Amino acid sequence: MRRPPALDLVLTGLGLVMTVIVSDFIVEFGPHPIYVAYVVIHLGLSGALLFRSLLPRTSFVVTYGLLAALASLYYVSPVNLGVTPMLLCAPLSLAVVTRRLKSPAWGVSALLIGIVASFFSPVRPGGEWPNIGSGAITAHILILVIVYLWASARKRAEQEHQAELAAQAASYESLLRVRETQAAAREREKIAREVHDIVAHSLTVVQVQASTALALDRPDQMKEALTQISASSKAALGEVRSLVSLLRTRASEPQLEPPSGNLDRVHAMIADAERTGITIDAEVPDRNALARWQESWPAMTSLTVLRVLQEALTNVVKHAGTGARARVRITTDEEFCTIDVTNTIKPSGAESDPASAGGGFGLIGLRERLHLIEGDFTAGPENLASIFRRGLGSGA
Numbered sequence: 129m130r131r132p133p134a135l136d137l138v139l140t141g142l143g144l145v146m147t148v149i150v151s152d153f154i155v156e157f158g159p160h161p162i163y164v165a166y167v168v169i170h171l172g173l174s175g176a177l178l179f180r181s182l183l184p185r186t187s188f189v190v191t192y193g194l195l196a197a198l199a200s201l202y203y204v205s206p207v208n209l210g211v212t213p214m215l216l217c218a219p220l221s222l223a224v225v226t227r228r229l230k231s232p233a234w235g236v237s238a239l240l241i242g243i244v245a246s247f248f249s250p251v252r253p254g255g256e257w258p259n260i261g262s263g264a265i266t267a268h269i270l271i272l273v274i275v276y277l278w279a280s281a282r283k284r285a286e287q288e289h290q291a292e293l294a295a296q297a298a299s300y301e302s303l304l305r306v307r308e309t310q311a312a313a314r315e316r317e318k319i320a321r322e323v324h325d326i327v328a329h330s331l332t333v334v335q336v337q338a339s340t341a342l343a344l345d346r347p348d349q350m351k352e353a354l355t356q357i358s359a360s361s362k363a364a365l366g367e368v369r370s371l372v373s374l375l376r377t378r379a380s381e382p383q384l385e386p387p388s389g390n391l392d393r394v395h396a397m398i399a400d401a402e403r404t405g406i407t408i409d410a411e412v413p414d415r416n417a418l419a420r421w422q423e424s425w426p427a428m429t430s431l432t433v434l435r436v437l438q439e440a441l442t443n444v445v446k447h448a449g450t451g452a453r454a455r456v457r458i459t460t461d462e463e464f465c466t467i468d469v470t471n472t473i474k475p476s477g478a479e480s481d482p483a484s485a486g487g488g489f490g491l492i493g494l495r496e497r498l499h500l501i502e503g504d505f506t507a508g509p510e511n512l513a514s515i516f517r518r519g520l521g522s523g524a
Contacts (some may be wrong), residue, residue: 132178132181137178143170143174143177144174144176146170147174153166154167165201166198169197169198172190176194177217180224183327184224185229187221187224188234189222191218191221194217198212204453206308211264217273218242218245218272219242219275222235222276223275226275227282227283235279238276239272246265247265299347317496357367390430391421391422391430392418395438397438398410398412398456400441401441402460405451406448408444408454409453411456411458411459416505429465429501432503437456439491444469447471448472455471456469457469473474491505494507
């Protein structure tokens, strides 16, 4: 069982002290039944004070029942027992049932019973103080009303506070669910970008290389084309395997690093595209410069360079066709890195336009990538260009 509050322990102690004081009747005049009953009632009221917060209903019934017995005892007693402070047990019990119990009927009932009972006060008028009876009754009723109003106000304040806390908790849960949904959507977009960039580029290159191999008559040329197909598919499978391993990692297991960009692959990507029959005029840094970029740039920036170049070359292979020419230019200054890719297109019109090819998600993915690192992206019939800050922005 819970421990009674400190206030109830103090009130119980005061009640026991009062019980000891009234026990003087028995010591001085003997164990008369009236005196014994008087002491027992005081002892019972003290016990009710101890449990008034833990068991408010039970304490209320016991308190009011004992006070009724005390009133009856006053009327049958041949002597004036005096005004006992234990009469304050009524407003103390009223405060608890009004404030702690959900139903307001308990507080209203306790107030009305206390007011009615006050008119049958055990304080007997007359004797040496003829006006003490009416004054005590008025004071008791006034105390009951004040306690009821105070307890009701505290209850309303606590209910409003609880309602405010509940509303805040509901708002927080709603915001948390929204953020979880947004986080899940961002993860899906991230996975979609990685899968598209890995699979679409590799399959496009493999498809073109396979078509070239089928058109070749010389066994040595066919072998070379198949070797290129094998190398491209092996590289693609390695990236897919790395991505799947990352997705399958459990929270309790060591976390794998997300796919990172190795800028040393820039020249290899251009060479793979050229093997499909595309002529590329490349203006890109040498391997030493790319290695310095790799060391000084954040991983997301390096990966963005590779994905932008990969998507651009995929579109060149897909839409320009064998025999086309393309220009790839990658430059950087103190703040920006710029990737510019242009190529000739087939004379078939819109279907060859990399910016308007229906059903594709590559350019959408590039816009999303560059947005994450505060970059700019343009694509159209004339060129595909990406400009972004290297080592700056949210992607840094």
